[in-house]
Amino acid sequence: MKKTFTKLPWFYILLTFYPLLFLWTVNISEIDPSVVLRPFLVTLLGSAVLYGILYALLRNIGKAALVGSFLLVAFFSYGHIYYLARTIPALKILNHHTTLIPIFLVVFGLGIWGIMHIKEFGSVIRYLNVVSLVLVLIQVVQLSYSYIGTFYAARRPVTLQSGLTVTINRSDLPDIYLIVLDSYTREDAMKQDLGFDNSQFIEQLKNMGFYVAPCSRSNYRFTLGSIASTLNMQYFPQAYANDFAGSTFWTVINNNEVRRQLESVGYKTVSFLGDDPRVALTDANILFQVDRPALDFSSLHAFEAMYIQSTAVIILRDIDTRLKISQYFNVNTASQKTSLVDYSGMSPDNRDLIKEHVTAQLFFLDKLPSVPAIAGPKFTYVHISIPHFPYVFTPDGRMLTDPGFYSAANGDAVNQDYQKQGYLSQVQYINSRIIPILQTIIAKSKTPPIIVLMGDHGLRDNNRYTNLNAYYLPDGSKGLYETITPVNSFRVILNEYFGANYPLLPDISYSGDGYVENETFKDCLP
Helix, strand or coil: CHHHHHHCCCHHHHHHHHHHHHHHCHHHHHHHHHHHHHHHHHHHHHHHHHHHHHHHHHHHHHHHHHHHHHHHHHHHHHHHHHHCCCEEEEEEHHCCHHHHHHHHHHHHHHHHHHCCCCCCCCHHHHHHHHHHHCCCCHHHHHHHHHHHHHHHHHHCCCCCCCCCCCCCHHHHHCCCCEEEEEECEEHHHHHHCCCCCCCCHHHHHHHHCEEEECCCCCCCCCHHHHHHHHHHHCCCHHHHHHHCCCHHHHHHCCCCHHHHHHHHHCEEEEEEEECCCCCCCCCEEEEEEEECCCCCCCCCCCCHHHHHCCCCHHHHHHHHHHHCCCCHCCCEEECCCCCCCCCCCCCCCHHHHHHHHHHHHHHHHHHHHHEEEHCCCCCEEEECCCCCCCCCCCCCCCCCCCCHCCCCCCHHHCHHHHHHHHHHHHHHHHHHHHHHHHHHHHHCCCCCCCEEEEEEECCCCCCCCECCCECCCCCCCCCCCCCCCCHHHHHHHHHHHHCCCCCCCCEEECCCCCCEEECCCCCCCC
8 A cells, every 4th residue: 555655646636626625613613514516516527537547648647647637737826826916916927827827838838847857756656655645635634623623512502693574565675785995094094195185975874864973983995805894894804914825704605694584585686797706695585697608607606716816727717708808998888988098008917807897887887876676685796896996087077198097017006196097087977976876776676765875995104994984774873883893883783773683893903913903993083
């Protein structure tokens, strides 16, 4: 048995399933084990076919296993590196397929060249067998420990959240909206940092019946942590450590507590999918999509979609999407006509990013007023990436033509002067669009709706945590308070309107190396 293990390349099988086991371990608390079966079978079939082809070409089990393993590692790591580059400034150059694909091809080519020049495979096979076995055993032990602990915990008596209580006719349940405006800063911070008076917009909200929390702060300074904590009504203290690929947050955002509770009493979930699936509920009951690509993952379980997105398959997905929207600049909407962006000095990836971004935002803003017409009580969540960069919209909805607003990495502004002007232009643009949308939603709703309009975080520096946080509730501001943060938004709503008994959490803003608590509210306006 010992000789069999050390001579045969078992590492090929072990490395084939390591990425799936790792992802399963990271998300074990969010998924049922049965969800892993289909990805397991597809991975098994694909790796077997790959090995068969390589063995037919190379006629050597060692070489076939080494080349296959090298190819599989590259395939399964591509998506992780691509998304990792979004969160680390030093790696942002890798957040482009035109850069990352050549690097992978060069590394793969050098690896194949090295494998072909190995004279003695025995020691390499033994080493890789041991390493891969240790890696897999670590995941198996973690999975086993977690499931054994869950089994014994389930046998102990516990006090569970009582769930929601509905005391009115189902047809009279209020529609609930969570509308996120990415990077929308609180009024006082916008004036302090940018010298812009946004009081007219705040007064419009108040006149419509919104309660605007004057001292609100976001719970995290980055989007995925903020959205995940809002929808799950809880903190994720290790958020920064797990944010690199966004895999954990993608799962907890899709399978969130607010959605689960509302669906348990008959709500439909409505969401919008654009250029970033990580901030959408991709398996919602009703999913509005900019364009359904040939490689459509929305019908899959969130874990399956996340598994696919972590691989090199995202190259095909992005190519397909970009081909389909290549004519976007000729699009005319009911509210505006776009004009050409100046592409001078811009990379192809930035150009495609801006096309996707503009198409998605216009689609969301045009479709959102139609949601009240959908029958039955609905929980609607939409993430609108305005006023976040790329800064392309003028206050009246035309397109900015100066490339300084969007030609830096990932479509960002080239300096802070452009950032300030571009950000404020988009603040004014989204103000002009969102007010009529909110008015339409309220007017067309049979029962007065519940609306949460929030920024997931602020813009920059010390005021990165200061976010817009506004509520439209049928009974006014009942249960709300000046220092409320998004983690408590739905705790208040579910307690006040659905008979839940969630205790309010301390309002904390987490940072990368701990949390900000003692200075959270001292700078807000009275």
